[in-house]
Amino acid sequence: MAVDPTSDSVQSQALGRQAAKGAAWSGISTIVLRLGSLVVGVVLARILAPDQFGVYAIALTVQGILMTVADLGLSAEIIRSEEPERIAPTVATFGLASGAILTAATAGFSPQLATLLGDRDASGAIAILALTLLLAGISIVPYGMMLRRFQQRELFLIAVVDFVVSTVVTFALLAAGLGVLALAIGRVAAQTVASTLQFVASQIRPRFGLDRDQWREVLAFSLPIAGANLFSWILLNVDNIIIARVAGATALGFYVLGFNIASWPMSALSQMVRSIALPYVSRVQDGAAVLPRMAALVWALALPTGLALAALATPLIHVVYGAKWAASIPVLAALGIYGALRVIFDLFAGYLYALKRSRPVLFLQLFSLIALVCGMVITTPRYGIVGAAWIHVAVSVVLILPGYLFILRATGVRLAALFRECFLPMTAAIPAALVAFAAARYIPIPLVALLVGGLGAVLAYLAVTGRWLRSQLKKARAPHPAEHQSAGP
Template structure:
């Protein structure tokens, strides 16, 4: 994928490689920054306050899928971005305003549905975010299309600083859950301005009927798929809140945020480069080979992070957030496995979107949601927070992976070869998993246990896998461009 899988054009290969490098670096740095802010906030507020804010954040995450509406992805893959941009800007602004109005008007009813009427004010404050977000679609897509990940890093860093400063200041002034909501608004406002400056883009609005129909034809299935995708990772908040209460919701959301580290640090970095990289390949065969070459390495990195988080859940939560959050570790064990799997699932979804198969992505997401809701309800009632985490894992293994396999086979991907690239990274993780599990149950200071767990993952997994990883990385940098490449990958 690093050089467009068979495209030997130095300029393109250089832009993709540089973009991926900056994307990985920026997401790691931003993840560290977000972690520092979340630790500080958790030390300042109680789980109940965090749970109240989590209701507003849950609704915003759902509406963000509608606010973006897949229009950014359409602009990234378009052949005529300059001509299409004013129409996309208008559609994005209108959709963002509609989403914001809906969130503000229904705030009371939504808060009541979560069993948390005290979340109403936070919901109304957060309703400003979709309106701002809709105006960021065009400049963000233009930067992504140009692989300008360094500029995007600056934008997101500025938003993080603004959000953190506003949130902490208001918490210290006693604003409670609304402090976190205003922090989100401040961060989004700063990113709105910074994106237009970084892209040297002056907002322009217009509406070309033909272009609007083309964009919506591509975007509507993707928007619904995104909505379903976000519903998948937020409807559990509703179930946990109604079944276990608002304090349990605060614990669960914190655990879910921690479990998302693999996705935040690796998955998102790969996604922003993978979409244009897959979309610009010259043939379906080259695109399919790119997926085969990139999957094994991604599985290795995600597995290493998932093993560490799952086996060291109690130590991670206790060390970072304090004793009052320790109960969140029960949910984190299963969620960490799910979080690692999301990295690969997101790559597959991005590949299908680049191939124009947005309807296939939608169908998989709908099936996922239909199975996940009843599984989550049963698991939460039977096993509490721990059950909520493992319900995600069971549905992914039993339903989602086979469904995506069918979708990939329809676009010509050799699913057996793809599965073969995952076998060694997963099997090789077993010794490190066992060692970390034994170590975690031996007792001791959290910091010491985490250091030992990290040593197990590095010494028993990453170092033995290093020669294999180097060969796979070499294949990404120097694709063979013929059938021999596919045959050599699982070796």
């Protein structure tokens, strides 16, 4: 049976427009919310002492890891399934069950978890944040459906409401003297509102049930993704656990501040990549052919940003947070580089999930976790938080990047095409980083160094890549031949 190539082309163009619109809204969302979070984070850093910052970081570490487990990879199954409405009750049931069990277990064992991580004072915040696990489990279906439909505009508006609620509640409770608990309560209040709005925006009513023909298939796809996501989160947070145990909450506070700064732009880019990669690649006919072009655009944004953060670490810390946080400077220098790599890894993972290749990602995350833990245990007692930061870079370059390239090649991705597409942004980022480094090194006034270095890096980068970036963006809006190949008769 022949497939109408005209219809195929129209569908692919519509999908491309949806993805581009979704990416644009996702980008706007992440930029606006990251700027807002930056302002709030600066105020909190000037209110809280490093040890208080460390206590909340311990609680967030537990919440972040368990939140990944609570999802069970089910939102990804909603995104890529050909029959999302049919599997929705099964997914909702699994999500509710996992969220409820993890909430009860986390709250019940919060003192033991806090003690295990090196600071018993975190137990109250851990117990409160446990409620977010239940909320996340309940809202898996509407959240997954909104991502599937590229409803990034609605997700942005919900995120704005979430941010406003969290900020207002947090500062009100801080003024009332609740300390670190104010941050945890603010997070729970915000997520309660956001989860409710997701049901409203997606026009989905809670439905529960188990389809005997579907639940095994759902878990077979979802659980490896949940495992891979869990290991990914542990990779991002195992350093917090080790530092809290070895160096204490104060050192962890300095480390987390550096990590958070590195995450400002990188988490924004990662969120945009994750929101688009899986639903887009799931519906193109030859993902292996379009991946190099996608990777080039992602790398063109992530690499210069990461290198600029590393080069401008000193003036950035002094201007935004003040001299009392200077111990975070070498941490940021390392994690800026790591953050750029993490964004491209998110793209690779999304591509592989779309192809149902979640198991190789799971194994790669497992091996990476083992290497990271071993490296942290060896280096942190001797080199402190700086050694912990550079271990992230080493594991990413030596193990994770080669591992992903090996897996991608097995799916049909031409590595030569991938390297060729990424070569120009990689080479252009080097002089841009040197401009930023020179400004940070030779201009004595931190604010002037930050402004001159940042602007100079942008101009140097665009001087080399400006025409190429315009060309790539035009290609991204147009359908790729691989996206609408016609089938034979």
